[in-house]
Amino acid sequence: MPLYDCMLLLKPHVKKEALMDLVAKVGKHVYRRNGVLTDIRSFGQVQLGYGIKKLDGRYYQGQLMQMTMMTPPSLNNELHYLNKEDRLLRWLLVKHRDIKYGLDFLNEDDPRADLRRFGNSLFDDEDDSEDDDYEYQEDQGEKNEA
Numbered sequence: 357m358p359l360y361d362c363m364l365l366l367k368p369h370v371k372k373e374a375l376m377d378l379v380a381k382v383g384k385h386v387y388r389r390n391g392v393l394t395d396i397r398s399f400g401q402v403q404l405g406y407g408i409k410k411l412d413g414r415y416y417q418g419q420l421m422q423m424t425m426m427t428p429p430s431l432n433n434e435l436h437y438l439n440k441e442d443r444l445l446r447w448l449l450v451k452h453r454d455i456k457y458g459l460d461f462l463n464e465d466d467p468r469a470d471l472r473r474f475g476n477s478l479f480d481d482e483d484d485s486e487d488d489d490y491e492y493q494e495d496q497g498e499k500n501e502a
Contacts (some may be wrong), residue, residue, distance in 0.1 A: 357426045359452040363446045364421040374443055391427030408445045418445050
């Protein structure tokens with residue numbers, strides 16, 4: 357089963373009991389689909405970059421929650437009941453990509469192997485930057501002469 361992050365942005369005035377009730381509701385839904393909640397994080401009150409308009413007003417702050425879960429891919433279609441949830445401003449389900457689990461992770465030869473192939477290319481560009489500085493100094497000299 358793939359790993360997902362479910363981000364929940366709740367209205368700022370929602371009580372902690374109502375927040376935990378919503379998290380429990382999503383958790384039960386995941387559990388019924390043979391999924392597992394692996395992590396729950398609360399980021400508390402966050403300032404939003406823009407106002408989110410709802411029927412009861414415009415919100416510039418919200419409470420952000422992150423639920424990490426392993427669940428079947430069909431869960432995305434089943435979470436649309438959250439659209440009708442009055443306590444939520446927004447929700448988003450994000451799939452983790454290219455992550456190895458279980459035996460695939462243990463059988464990996466060297467976790468640093470991916471970084472080694474970039475090793476030489478990371479430092480080749482330094483010589484080019486020195487040439488750019490030299491050209492810049494020549495241009496400045498021509499402007500000073502004029």
